[in-house]
Every structure is written in structure tokens, then in C-alpha cells.
Amino acid sequence: MAGGITDTGELYSPYVGLVYMFNLIVGTGALTMPKAFATAGWLVSLVLLMFLGFMSYMTTTFVVEAMAAANAQLRWKRMEKRKEDDEDEDSSSGVSDSDVLLQDGYERAETRPILSVQRRGSANIFEITERVEMGQMASMFFNKVGVNLFYFCIIIYLYGDLAIYAAAVPVSLMQVTCSVTGNHSCSVGDSTKYNDTDKCWGPIRRIDAYRLYLAAFTLLLGPFTFFNVQKTKYLQIMTSLMRWIAFILMIILALIRISRGQAEGQPSMAELSGIRNLFGVCVYSFMCQHSLPSLITPISKKKHVNKLVLLDYVLILAFYSLLSFTAIYCFRNDTLMDMYTLNFTNCDIVSVAFIRYFLGLFPVFTISTNFPIIAVTLRNNWKTLFHREGGTYPWLVDRIVFPAITLVPPVLVAFCTHDLESLVGITGAYAGNGIQYLIPAFLAYCSRKDTQLVFGSGTVNKHLSPFRHSFWIVHGAAIPGGDGHDGWVCRPRRNGKWKG
Numbered sequence: 001m002a003g004g005i006t007d008t009g010e011l012y013s014p015y016v017g018l019v020y021m022f023n024l025i026v027g028t029g030a031l032t033m034p035k036a037f038a039t040a041g042w043l044v045s046l047v048l049l050m051f052l053g054f055m056s057y058m059t060t061t062f063v064v065e066a067m068a069a070a071n072a073q074l075r076w077k078r079m080e081k082r083k084e085d086d087e088d089e090d091s092s093s094g095v096s097d098s099d100v101l102l103q104d105g106y107e108r109a110e111t112r113p114i115l116s117v118q119r120r121g122s123a124n125i126f127e128i129t130e131r132v133e134m135g136q137m138a139s140m141f142f143n144k145v146g147v148n149l150f151y152f153c154i155i156i157y158l159y160g161d162l163a164i165y166a167a168a169v170p171v172s173l174m175q176v177t178c179s180v181t182g183n184h185s186c187s188v189g190d191s192t193k194y195n196d197t198d199k200c201w202g203p204i205r206r207i208d209a210y211r212l213y214l215a216a217f218t219l220l221l222g223p224f225t226f227f228n229v230q231k232t233k234y235l236q237i238m239t240s241l242m243r244w245i246a247f248i249l250m251i252i253l254a255l256i257r258i259s260r261g262q263a264e265g266q267p268s269m270a271e272l273s274g275i276r277n278l279f280g281v282c283v284y285s286f287m288c289q290h291s292l293p294s295l296i297t298p299i300s301k302k303k304h305v306n307k308l309v310l311l312d313y314v315l316i317l318a319f320y321s322l323l324s325f326t327a328i329y330c331f332r333n334d335t336l337m338d339m340y341t342l343n344f345t346n347c348d349i350v351s352v353a354f355i356r357y358f359l360g361l362f363p364v365f366t367i368s369t370n371f372p373i374i375a376v377t378l379r380n381n382w383k384t385l386f387h388r389e390g391g392t393y394p395w396l397v398d399r400i401v402f403p404a405i406t407l408v409p410p411v412l413v414a415f416c417t418h419d420l421e422s423l424v425g426i427t428g429a430y431a432g433n434g435i436q437y438l439i440p441a442f443l444a445y446c447s448r449k450d451t452q453l454v455f456g457s458g459t460v461n462k463h464l465s466p467f468r469h470s471f472w473i474v475h476g477a478a479i480p481g482g483d484g485h486d487g488w489v490c491r492p493r494r495n496g497k498w499k500g
Helices: 016-025 028-040 042-092 095-111 116-119 134-141 144-181 208-228 233-259 273-283 289-296 305-330 338-345 354-388 395-416 420-427 430-457 470-476 483-488
Strands: 199-201
Touching: 016 233, 016 289, 016 305, 028 042, 028 144, 028 273, 028 305, 028 338, 028 354, 028 420, 042 134, 042 289, 042 305, 042 430, 134 144, 134 273, 134 289, 134 354, 134 430, 144 199, 144 338, 144 354, 144 395, 144 420, 144 430, 199 208, 199 354, 208 354, 208 395, 208 483, 233 338, 233 354, 273 420, 289 430, 305 338, 305 483, 338 354, 354 395, 420 430
Parallel strands: none
Antiparallel strands: none
16 A cells, blocks of 8 residues: 555646556455454444545545645745845855845845745646655654654554555465365355364464465565565556456456345444444555655646545445445355455355456465565655664665564564454554544644745645635644644744744
């Protein structure tokens, strides 16, 4: 889920951007949603899904607004730098009394909002043309507390992401290979319940097979953490195509089974005990805020970007609902797997062997390609967090320590548990909350304060969120109001300049 989708220089149409966002959001979290729906009840699940989808859309518009404010700040700084360079050139040619008076007047003008910037092109000052990542926005608008809050949230979230990926691949391999070689071939998705201590191959237990696959996964993909990797355009196309085929196949197969009267599911309306996990799964399944700069910046025409994002969320909400409802009515609650694709590896459900293996191994192909990118992203965030201007890391720290602290913790978590529903729920409910709700709300709040101080209270950000009232900011995250609290997270300014 983390990482850039495209290079900064590649431009594409708004509708291509819509497809990229759909592909980014609909990922591993969607595969755990049917089980979460079943444990929480269909009515509670639908209401919570719609509410959290709306909240995610709202905070997405906050991030877009902050991106526009950050672009305006960068333009303003470059304009001020050019102005200072021009003045230095003028002073080198000789200084007159009138020059001194003009310079004195300019210094006094700096203590007021830069209205000249507005007159020289306020319509374009907030245009999103430069890719500004969330970490850079945090450093622009947040004080030290806010920056540390951002890095804490993103690092914990990426650790959770890696743990989910590290567990999902061995689980899928264990379920498929143990059922094929054991006494119950084709029975992964039937009513048979397996324990971790059940036999897989001869004396090898299922939990042993899982850990062997985890070790192989770590040895094969772990070394990429120590190097730089990039997601290529062709890899993006391949994984997106596989994702679409897999999800459409599961929906069609479930609908066929329901239409034939073979549906076994009898979902309840509400089960309060399942709400916590469902909350985390829904937050995780709508996560895209951390990758928005990579998605939004290359869009060629951004005039109606918020409407396109809204359309994307409506489509994703409909897709999640269709996937989950067909699942909970097709399968009994106790037979739904943590990884929904594994329900279709049963011969009674799918008679075609190729489809069974394709769906059973689908997470292996797609997740394995994402794991190195997320690992490198986490490693780079660790480096940025501890980096000091002008300083460099020793070779041992740079090439060994940072990759090691990136790779070892999620692998240990995956070694201890392969309960994917809980891993997704915990990651979404805690770290995901910060990335999806708190950080975007703080960015919108602080960037609005900053824009008013620098450009004047009459300046309007052309990408201002539709949820511009302070009520929505407070609703998105409990941010105290009033100027007395501005310094809690926002970076303080004095007379339009950074303090300190």
C-alpha cells in the first residue's frame, strides 16, 4: 500500500489517476473484509463501512489542500530568493540614498502579508505541480512535536503493513500446499477446521510448514531491504491486472453459487464483539493518504480532482459491499477464511484446477512484489527521522543497522502469529488512524493558518477542501481551537517568516 505509483515527471489524465487510486486502495485489506463483515454483522458492517469511507474521503481532500498550500509556499520562497538575488546585484553596482529608502520600505513590507504575490498570479500560486510528500509537508507546517507524531504514525503503520504481508504469503502457501498433499485435497474451503498442529507433509505440522515458508520468504525478499528498488510501470500493470481478475472471479463465483441455491451463509445483523476488528479492517482498506502526492501530482488537469476522488470512493464502497455481501451469503461464518481467496480453493466451490490455484496463490504474487518497496520506504523513513542537516551515517549504520531494524520486527511478528484479521485490525485501528485521520486534519489546520499569515486572510486556496469549516477539522481529529493552541503541532511563524 505504501510507495509511489509513478515518477514525478509522468503526466496522465484525471481518469487514469482515478484508476491508479482505485488500484492502490483496493488491496490486501479487501481480502480480509468478508471475514470482518461476518463477525460484526451485515448491518453494523455496512453502516461502519459507509461512515469510514466518508471520513477517508474527507481527509483525502485535506491532504490535497495541504499539497496545494505546500506548492504555494515553495513558489513564494523561490520568488523571495530571486528578489534577494536581484537586490544583491543592484547593491553591488552602487548604493544611493534612494536605494536605502527603498530597501527600508521593503523590510517593513515583509512584516505584512505578501499581497504582491496574490496580484502577480494568485490563481496559479496554489497549482499542484511539484510533488511534495507527506514527510516534507509535515516539516513545512508542523513543529518538532508534529513532525515526530507523523513519523511515529507512518513507521508503525509500515511495520504493520510488512507484518501483514510477511504472514499473508506463507499462510496462502501453507493452505494450498498442505491441502494438496494431505488427506483432504481440495478441502481448504470446506467445513473441515484445521489446527496448526495438524499434519501437513508426513511429520511436518502445518505451523512448521508456515514457518518454513516464512523463512524462505524472508531469505528471498529480505535482501531487497538492503538495496534500492523501484516499482516499474510494467509491474504496476501486471499486479493491477491480476488484482482485477481475482476480485471479479470471486464475485462471479459467489453469485453463481448463490443463484444455484447453494448459498450457506446466514449472517447476523449485528455482533458488537466484531466491531473493533471491523473498524481496523475498514480503516486499512481505505488507506491511500500517504501515497496521494504520488497519485495526484502527475494528473494533468486538477480542476475537478475532488469530484473524481469522490467518484473513486463511491465505486470502492460499492465494490467492497458487493464483495463482502456475496461472501457472507455464499459461505457460512465459520468457514470464511481470513484470506478470502482461500475459500475458492475447494473443489466443490471451483471445479477448474487452474482457477483454484490462481486464487489460492494470488496473494503470493501480488504481495511479494509490494514487500520490497514498502520495506525500502520504511527504511528511508527511519533514515529521515534521525538525519541531521549536514550529517552522514557511517557505512555500518546506513547499510546494515537501518535495513535490519526494518526487516527483523515484522518477520518476528509474523513468526509469532498468522492471524491476518487481527493484524489488519490492529494496524488499521491504531497506526492507520493516525495516517488516515489525525495527520491529514493537522496538515489542513496548520496549512490554513500558515497560508493566512503568509499570503493574507483574503487569499483562497483553489484546492480548498469542501469541508472547509473548522467543525470538520475537529471532527476529523480532536484538534483544540484557538490561537493559544496553535503551537501544539503547527510550526510557529512571526511576521510571515519561520521562527527559529
